[in-house]
Amino acid sequence: MTSQLLASTSPEDSILAPISLICESCRRIDFGKALAVPPEALHDHATDGVLLDEDASRFVPPLHTECPLCRILSSTICWYHDYWSDPATQAGMSTKFSLYAFSYLRNSNWAPRGLGVEIPESRDSHLLLSIPQNMWTSNGDHSRGGNSDGELGYVVCFPPGSVEQGLFRPQPIPNRLDYLKARSWINDCRENHSHECNSVHPIIPNMRLIDCHNSEIVMADSTMQWVALSYVWGSQSRMNDTYISAGVVYNSPSLNCRLPSSISNTVKDAILVTTQLGFRYLWIDRYCINQQDSVDKALQIKFMDQIYRGAQVAIIAAAGDDENYGLPGVSDRARTKQEILRLDNCTILTTSPEPVSYVRKKSQWWTRGWTFQEGLLSRRRLIFTEYQMFFECNTTSWMEASGGIEHVSMPREIDWPKCRASPSLFRYLLPGPPNWRMSMNAELRLQHRYTDWFTAVMLYTNRNLSFDTDSLDAFTGIARLMQRASPPIFHISGLPIVISPENEGAPLFDMYLFASLCWYHSGRSTTRRRLCLPSWTWAGWAGSARWLAFPFSAHKGASPLLRDLKLEFRNGQVSSMAQHLLYGGLDAADYQLDEVVSFRFEAREVPSSMFKFNIRKKYLGVDSDDEFIEESGDEVMEEAENIPDPDDWAYWTVGVHRLCLKRMAVPLWTPKTLLGHLDDRSWSCLLLGDYRGTSLSHRRFLLVVEWQSGDIGTRIGALVVDQHYYMDQNYPQFFEEGELPWRAVCLT
Structure with missing residues (x-):
């Protein structure tokens, strides 16, 4: 076997790869076996693909070889599960891989899966994938496996000589922009x-x-x-x-x-x-x-x-x-070279990392x-x-x-x-609703628009800004796009607001604003206050925002538990949501939403006694009929194999339900700090409401407020409590809120 490694499409730029660099195992791969089968035949979901190498485990990184073919084929490894994708797990794995040739049109995200062969000009090719032995998908489609995003690029095999071009067919990338x-x-x-x-x-x-x-x-x-x-x-x-x-x-x-x-x-x-x-x-x-x-x-x-x-x-x-x-x-900046390896019986081409x-x-x-x-x-x-x-x-x-x-x-x-090929950086928030939404009634379209807004903010707040004052400015264009959409969404310093003639009435206004107020910082998020903006909006904080009501369904999932919701304006005027939004036009200026400085409402106050260092015994390796160990000095705690850390929020419950730490960021304060402030009345934990989404979870939202004077307070955080249908079958309901006292708040 002789080989030539091409760094570009120009022959004068090619680099000869000596045969001695190709390892013995790779020399034995018969790529002609794959090329003998038309790639269109491999497109059939009932076809298993062409086996080229029973033991492709040598391609699993990190590589310990100078073989250029091993290096190229290392990007064909498919990890089908997140568990296998963990580097620590990979290091101790005994899983073996086999190298196959499949249809590129069926298994690449840069070809319309299942439709490419129906377009006359499309040209299929042989995609090389190394999959775990005895691992097969039910429909013969491996694009949803570990190679689903083509992070390392796709590797294809062509007959020897120049690469034939065609629609959806991988091809050499020129050195200069075409x-x-x-x-x-x-x-x-x-x-x-x-x-x-x-x-x-x-x-x-x-x-x-x-x-x-x-x-x-x-x-x-x-x-x-x-x-x-x-x-x-x-x-x-x-x-x-x-x-x-x-x-x-x-x-x-x-x-x-x-x-x-x-x-x-x-x-x-x-x-x-x-x-x-x-x-x-x-x-x-x-x-x-x-x-x-x-x-x-x-x-x-x-x-x-x-x-x-x-x-x-x-x-x-x-x-x-x-x-x-x-x-x-x-001009002066050269591209990173694409790898093309020419062998006696085939040409191996990488598409470079999927862009x-x-x-x-x-x-x-x-x-x-x-x-x-x-x-x-x-x-x-x-x-x-x-x-x-x-x-x-x-x-x-x-x-x-x-x-x-x-x-x-x-x-x-x-x-x-x-x-359309699947990958896209931006495939959402078009100026008008997609065609499938047009058959919906106005209420459903509005709910989808609310979800669009939540999606945009969640993605945007994952980004970094050099200046806190840019927090809303850098989102203004998206806000205007949503305002011109059908139906329109307005906002108050970043919190979406419903204004629709078809949806008049205080309950609906309060329902949507409840959903807007119930945002929190997602897990792994580093949070920080932006003092130039109100505390009640995500824009007033650095950190990745997420919403309790996502995706949003107003009547089916949202259960507001606050009352008497009002807006306070810069001039001191106070108006109820419904009263204010039922008057005006189609422009945000008609409603003076940029003049809103605070929200006024009443909410149930959750006392410190509702918080418990409340451990499920099965987490401690304790066999007992009782479900929980409480902080009351139970002797079982002393007998537990691992004594939990009381500063770890994972071992605390509100009532008997845990915080949803998989979704929300760990609070900036310890449980001891929170309880101390609740007891001395400098902070309050306010129950805003519940949401039952499309998943099996039922979640409850608690807003943590620091009091400035009287009923004036600033948001300092949020807690999301989780009740899961399977995991909490013995505790299907949250704590009873009916006896909790009401507390008025002017949130600034």
Whole structure:
């Protein structure tokens, strides 16, 4: 066996891999056995695949070989269970793997599973996967196994020689960006896709654009089509006001300015990409927003949704840590090489890491708060990674490592939403409800919109912000998108609010606001207070937010236990939710929601006596008819094998039910601290209500408030109590709240 390892598609760049580097075991693999079976035949779910190597366990990382084929095939290992995926578990595993060839169209997330063979131009190929011995899926589809996200890329086997190209067929990635391919993706979307990709968005007031032909910054007009750039500024850029202005002086809104002579590599590359795609104008926040004019900056931020949704395409710099990195494959920044190994009887090709998975797990761009709405609001996106560029819109997605729309002769005849490849960075929160929602009544559509809002906030709060004051600003574009949706969702400092003529009545208003107030920080979240915003909103805290009522079902699941809910405004006016929201128009300004400073309501106060160091005996290895050991000095506690830590919230219950620590972050205070403050009346634990979702769990929400004076308090945390249908069959109900005293609170 001879071999040649290609680092690119250019023969002069190929690197010869000596036969001595191929291990003996790999030399015995007969890839011709797989190639003898047409890949289309492997697409049949009843086919088991072609066995190529009974013992592929040598591919399990970490590798102890210099064999280039072993290195490539290590990315074919499929871990089907999270338990097996744990590195510590892998180290002690005796599980053996076998190498098979399967259908790429059936087992890759970058081909429409089960539909690729129905499209005339599609070309299947042999996908190599190493699966645990005796592990088979019920439908012959291995894409939902450990290789489901293609994190390490897909490995395919081709006949020897050049790789034939075709729709959905893996192919070599060029060293430089293929502009013709990128233009074909964009043009297909503009010409053949629906309103979801081609809605019209007007120019916003005082909008400026960069003229890429002469580097001037000009006032936009309705005739201009523009490209938008989404990138990571870097800490120095945001901290230095002089650097922010970057030499651009705005003497008046109509006066043209020029880009400074020194600009970052990413900006340079974005200008080049814009012109090569056939466009002239480019929007970049640093240069198109007067960063030193607070009024202009606020206006531009307010209309961020129209800026990105109005762009013909967004260039997303997902590679590198800051703007000086550039766009790989455009100018100076080289791409990480794709591996192609040519053997006597076949060509082995890796698609490089699956780009969506790569961006989510490796990209600094994906971790930043501002870039969340920039990516989500864009109707078309060209995303640049270390390895390749890929495209996605609200209808379909393509990558350079796989044949795309350029191979389709009659794209109008194909139902692309139905045939769409699975991966996508942003496939939610479209400007209008999906078609399947249109058959629902207004109430159900509204509930789905509420879930959309919760989803967006949960994803957004996983991101990082350099400045606490950006917490709401970086979400403004998404909020405006939701306000224009059907039905609309408004918000009070980030908490969604129902305003719908079809849903008049105090009970429903209170029901939805109850769901909005019941947010908490998710597990593994590092929380911190943002003093520039109210305590009652997720935006007033750093940390990943989650909602008790998710997914949201108002009438079936939510049970508010608070009462007399009111809004307090900056001018001192106090109004009930229903009274205030039944008047006004279709704009948030009509309701003065940005003037709300506090929520007033009454809730049951949970005393310290309800909290118990209440251990289930089975956790301690104690055999007893009694279910619990309480903190009352039970002798069984002394006989237990492992004495639990009283500062560990996992051993505490409210009544007899535990905290839902799998969902919620561990409180910032110990149980002893909480109980001490409850006893001295400086804190209160308020019962807001219950929610029974689609799972088997029934959850109860407790809000922890620190009192400032009188009935004025600030939120300092939340506790979620869990009652599970199977695990708590002996205790089907939460503690009885009817005898608990009411406490009025003005939450600031």
